[in-house]
Amino acid sequence: MRNVMWFGDLEGKIATDSLSSNTAYGLGPIEYLKGEILLFEGQTFESKVIDSLQHKVEQTASSRAPFFVYSTASDLREINIPKEVFTLKSTENLIDSLYKDYEHPLLIRIDGMIDAITVHSVSLAEGSKVSSPDQAHQGLTKYDYENVSGSLIGFFSRKHKAVFTHHDSFFHGHFISDDRDILGHVDAIDFNSNKVSFSVSK
Template identity: 30%
Template sequence: MNKLKNTIVSIIFVLTIISCQSKDNKVKNIEVNYTGALKTMMSGNLKATVSLDSLSKKKNFYALGAVENLKGEIQIFNSKPTNSFVLDSSLLIDESFNLKAALLVYAEVEEWKSYSIEKFTNKKDLESAIFKMAKTNGIDTEKPFPFLLEGKIESLDWHVINWKDGDTIHNHQKHKESGLNGSLNNTEVQIIGFHSTKHKAVFTHHTTNIHMHFKTNDSNIAGHIDDLKLAKTITLKLPKQ
């Protein structure tokens, strides 16, 4: 009888561990979602694909994208928007969810793990470093994944789109030049990015596997990153596994 009792207790103990592991895996399985596509916008369809208000209740929510009709940039850090617009040649920041997006890429990440990224001279080098770090630390690089970068950059080239109504000829260079653009030097920033080897022309441009937006620590400037350079080290955050 005691032997049977001990066997039952052991089985219950094992099932409890499996159940807990299963719950943990469910939490850590980060899913990247998106609405709209860059190729759709390049074809001239700039209509909204989602209302940000419908996502405003999500916790630990991170996102980037383009406002409908390409009238601004979307960047959301931990459920707090820092969206950017151009009005009368000036940059405006909107911290509300009262927007619609033509393109939005997003994920919910409860926990991040920090790593150090060494010196890089351009976005291509950074892309390679992020991929290697993710693969080394158990991220499934066959699937899209989000990442954060935090720290001081040596230089960062940015733009905030403000597409001219009625213009039907789209290309990446015109998108960069249609609104405001500029460069930052030796500035503390927070960057939200998404990596994917399978979504070129969907939510990454056809020449890269990463799409990144940023905000300065004082939230006075935010937008799309065109290129960046780092002289020392910066903190890379990946979803905790």
């Protein structure tokens, strides 16, 4: 992520068709920051901005990313979490507390009804040069939704800030709706734990 944001290294380094097992999950941006990628149960989905009100989600055979975090042999197991409403930050804090003695990255999957969510998709103009996060995020478009059923796939790590999580977070997640109409990087979320299942893979 650092090389993309600060040094403009936008070319794809990894293709998702090399990761296509049914236990594979992963996420990152499309090369040249043309959208978002989610590898979900070995299938590749892309999100691309249409305009300020809508984006397009497509399943594709493969996509290339300049950076990509993934797990190809996931062993997701559902865990019990407190009965309360969670935000993105409180979800991160929960994982941090439950796995305080675990030092390796974790794959997180949350399935169910999401009360509110904000996602974004990057959409850098053709030929743009990048040497800062502000430049990398030119064209980034956010979308807000309520009462959406779907899945959040995320990766948690205390040791990979600016590698596959942002500099101010241990968690990086993408969301896809069950109807495959919504996909994007998760900026904000609210969900009631009574309405979801919460699974973790070490």
